[in-house]
Amino acid sequence: MELPSFKIGNLNFPAPIIQGGMGVGVSLSKLARAVSLAGGLGTISSAGLDRLVSERIGRKVGIREACALEIEKAKQGMTPIAINIMVALENTYTKSVLGALDAAVDVIISGAGLPIKLPQIVGEHPNGAKTKLIPITSSGRALKLICKRWLKAGRTPDAVIVEGPLAGGHLGWKSLAEIESPDTKLENLVEDCLEVSREFGNFPIIAAGGIFTHEDIHKFLDLGASGVQLGTRFLATEESGASENFKEALVRCSEDDIMVATDPGSPCGLPFRILKESPMLKETLSGMRKAICDKGYAMMGGKCLAKDLPERFFCICNGLLSSAGYKGSKEEPSLYTVGALASLVDKITSVKELMEELVQGKTSKT
Numbered sequence: 001m002e003l004p005s006f007k008i009g010n011l012n013f014p015a016p017i018i019q020g021g022m023g024v025g026v027s028l029s030k031l032a033r034a035v036s037l038a039g040g041l042g043t044i045s046s047a048g049l050d051r052l053v054s055e056r057i058g059r060k061v062g063i064r065e066a067c068a069l070e071i072e073k074a075k076q077g078m079t080p081i082a083i084n085i086m087v088a089l090e091n092t093y094t095k096s097v098l099g100a101l102d103a104a105v106d107v108i109i110s111g112a113g114l115p116i117k118l119p120q121i122v123g124e125h126p127n128g129a130k131t132k133l134i135p136i137t138s139s140g141r142a143l144k145l146i147c148k149r150w151l152k153a154g155r156t157p158d159a160v161i162v163e164g165p166l167a168g169g170h171l172g173w174k175s176l177a178e179i180e181s182p183d184t185k186l187e188n189l190v191e192d193c194l195e196v197s198r199e200f201g202n203f204p205i206i207a208a209g210g211i212f213t214h215e216d217i218h219k220f221l222d223l224g225a226s227g228v229q230l231g232t233r234f235l236a237t238e239e240s241g242a243s244e245n246f247k248e249a250l251v252r253c254s255e256d257d258i259m260v261a262t263d264p265g266s267p268c269g270l271p272f273r274i275l276k277e278s279p280m281l282k283e284t285l286s287g288m289r290k291a292i293c294d295k296g297y298a299m300m301g302g303k304c305l306a307k308d309l310p311e312r313f314f315c316i317c318n319g320l321l322s323s324a325g326y327k328g329s330k331e332e333p334s335l336y337t338v339g340a341l342a343s344l345v346d347k348i349t350s351v352k353e354l355m356e357e358l359v360q361g362k363t364s365k366t
């Protein structure tokens, strides 16, 4: 059965599918535009855009201009586009939001921390009122807190992405035990967040993490979600910005090749799902990693753990920039983040083919 269409406020999408923001450099304008043109909502990741856009255009731009330029390139006028801006990137957060608004971005998606200040920042920009705001959460409790705080700034979420423990990237729990606990199953989180949505105005709930097939999407729609967000499936497309080495490692990997890294881990302090063959992990484990850490996106309170404790934390700035083929990485070994079901990926397809498969259910899991 074909999937239903989907609405976020006054924005209509033929397919209830959001392509998750993937930083650094995996979801740029090329991928996001292809997804939106195929009927879903494509998302640009703001992470590292200053360097990536400067490299692309051959002129040095700051993060605000870079976000605006990348969104304009994806929108080309009317195509609806979202941007994912992580709270954990505290040095560039406000400027990224403002740059996205300069280019009249349609949707801002924000997680990896609590996006408490987002409505206030957005409220001070002339384009702010029109832009839809979507927090990412991993619990009903955190969502309730966000809703209460946003109400004080006169907004409620236009939708909410509920990300479960099978997702790629950073995971919203402190320990592996919590990630593996039955309580944190995505189905349960969706139920908890639906309850909060009913209390705060019935905004749509979007399920994310470990959703792979047309059947998986139906399962979450049947549970009451209005849409889904997928990362790993879009990582494995021709349009994604992942390097060829990253894409090859993704197609090659088996279940045993995927781990949730904590120690050594991400300097953001959250568990991070990666491929064990990531050169950055191997170098960190060898004890030979030299902390160059010259980018500073993941600073927390003015400090970066990857710089202070190079044997316990890897450099996600340079590692992820490298995995998107960025040439200016001073610390070159790549870091490959994937979702828990990455071993099911057996080929790289076009976004068009993937969207047809997901919407019409023509091909199923291998």
Ligand SMILES: Cc1cc2nc3c(=O)[nH]c(=O)nc-3n(C[C@H](O)[C@H](O)[C@H](O)COP(=O)(O)O)c2cc1C
Binding pocket: 019, 020, 021, 022, 023, 024, 026, 045, 047, 084, 086, 111, 112, 136, 163, 166, 167, 168, 169, 170, 208, 209, 210, 211, 229, 230, 231, 232, 233, 235, 337, 338, 339, 340, 341
């Ligand atoms: C390569 C990669 C990079 C990611 N980067 C980000 C990011 O920068 N910000 C974010 O909020 N989520 C990020 N995610 C999470 C995705 O947006 C998405 O929610 C998640 O991967 C969904 O799970 P799935 O991969 O099983 O579909 C990333 C995921 C992957 C695979």
